[in-house]
Amino acid sequence: MSSSPATSEVSPIADTGPLALCARSPHVPADRLVAEMVPPPRFDSVRFATYLPDPNQPSQTEAVRVLEGFAGGLGGAHAAAGGKRGFFGFGKARAPKTPAGPRGVYLDGGYGVGKTHLLASLWHATPAEPALKAFGTFVELTNLVGALGFQQTVQTLSGHRLLCIDEFELDDPGDTVLVSTLLGRLVDAGVALAATSNTLPGKLGEGRFAAADFLREIQGLSAHFRALRIDGEDYRHRGLPKAPSPYSDEQVTKAAYATPGASLDDFPHLLDHLAKVHPSRYGALTDGLTAVCLTDVQAVPDQSTALRLVVLADRLYDREIPVLASGLPFDKLFSEEMLNGGYRKKYFRAISRLTALARDAKGLVSAG
Numbered sequence: 001m002s003s004s005p006a007t008s009e010v011s012p013i014a015d016t017g018p019l020a021l022c023a024r025s026p027h028v029p030a031d032r033l034v035a036e037m038v039p040p041p042r043f044d045s046v047r048f049a050t051y052l053p054d055p056n057q058p059s060q061t062e063a064v065r066v067l068e069g070f071a072g073g074l075g076g077a078h079a080a081a082g083g084k085r086g087f088f089g090f091g092k093a094r095a096p097k098t099p100a101g102p103r104g105v106y107l108d109g110g111y112g113v114g115k116t117h118l119l120a121s122l123w124h125a126t127p128a129e130p131a132l133k134a135f136g137t138f139v140e141l142t143n144l145v146g147a148l149g150f151q152q153t154v155q156t157l158s159g160h161r162l163l164c165i166d167e168f169e170l171d172d173p174g175d176t177v178l179v180s181t182l183l184g185r186l187v188d189a190g191v192a193l194a195a196t197s198n199t200l201p202g203k204l205g206e207g208r209f210a211a212a213d214f215l216r217e218i219q220g221l222s223a224h225f226r227a228l229r230i231d232g233e234d235y236r237h238r239g240l241p242k243a244p245s246p247y248s249d250e251q252v253t254k255a256a257y258a259t260p261g262a263s264l265d266d267f268p269h270l271l272d273h274l275a276k277v278h279p280s281r282y283g284a285l286t287d288g289l290t291a292v293c294l295t296d297v298q299a300v301p302d303q304s305t306a307l308r309l310v311v312l313a314d315r316l317y318d319r320e321i322p323v324l325a326s327g328l329p330f331d332k333l334f335s336e337e338m339l340n341g342g343y344r345k346k347y348f349r350a351i352s353r354l355t356a357l358a359r360d361a362k363g364l365v366s367a368g
Helices: 030-035 058-073 115-125 140-146 150-157 173-188 211-222 249-258 267-274 279-285 303-318 344-360 360-368
Strands: 104-108 133-137 161-167 192-197 225-229 262-266 289-296 323-327
Touching: 030 140, 058 104, 058 115, 058 192, 104 115, 115 133, 115 161, 115 192, 133 140, 140 150, 140 161, 140 173, 140 279, 150 262, 173 192, 173 211, 192 279, 192 323, 211 225, 249 289, 249 323, 249 360, 262 267, 267 289, 267 303, 279 303, 303 344, 323 344, 344 360
Parallel strands: 104 192, 104 225, 133 161, 161 192, 262 289, 289 323
Antiparallel strands: none
16 A cells, blocks of 8 residues: 655755755645554554563563464454455455454553553454554544545445554543544444553543543444553653753754754644644654754643643654653653643643653754
């Protein structure tokens, strides 16, 4: 399956100067959304053998054992269908009915315990060609439905052997109904499911608005999964040095000009720009970048802006793009009210990931 490149209107600051995220307005074709449903670059080479369980957390070792067995059991799925699937799955025989019972695994645990590493390892270990496996975040899955339409998404994914959904989040009742119905149709078609989240399937709605609606929908959905609890501390901070303090505007600017392929943006202006770009395009927004340099990082002013920043942080982390910043440290991005609210797990994940990327960017200042 080939991917179509995103197009964007980019106005360079200067011939030899850094790029600007605020100057990019990418357009992402629907076929690219489908073709890119594979583990992100950060997880290209991960395997079960490269996951290092914490010896003090036996649930991590158990999760590897269960997932290896789950992957091995998918070898015969859709065997009767055979052949290579076209882009939208046309011409492919309907998958045979699968036995009753859970057709999925659900990895539950805090941020930074390696859930995405394990989910990507499952994708790699499943004995099927890449075109018959899909991997994406919950947001990317809902964006795919928005791009293709519900029926076409079912048709496109129903010939798959496995669908992996990372960071399963139900942020509004509409998405709850949409994804619950979609996964139900895919299970009926014989697709195996795997997902990660920070909470158990039956608890996803807690702490958010319309919790009763969430719980009502999730109860039917959770029956498709065997839940695996993965305990542990955030590996990104385990035994690693403290994240670097923010740099000065001058240091960040100098590093941006000295780093080929880097972008340079004023943080408040970037937040304004993100409101004009659909989150499904944030990955394309970062195409070709080697580093993201931000000046004047400030506290995020509201929840809508904060949630957009979370998506950008996820895309930067997936693509291993270092982030060099001046202003406030990343652990001061979100207010106490946000960190204690219904989306707190998203915000903590963003802080954790941005901190890791800030650590990766330390060498840019030395180089500059």
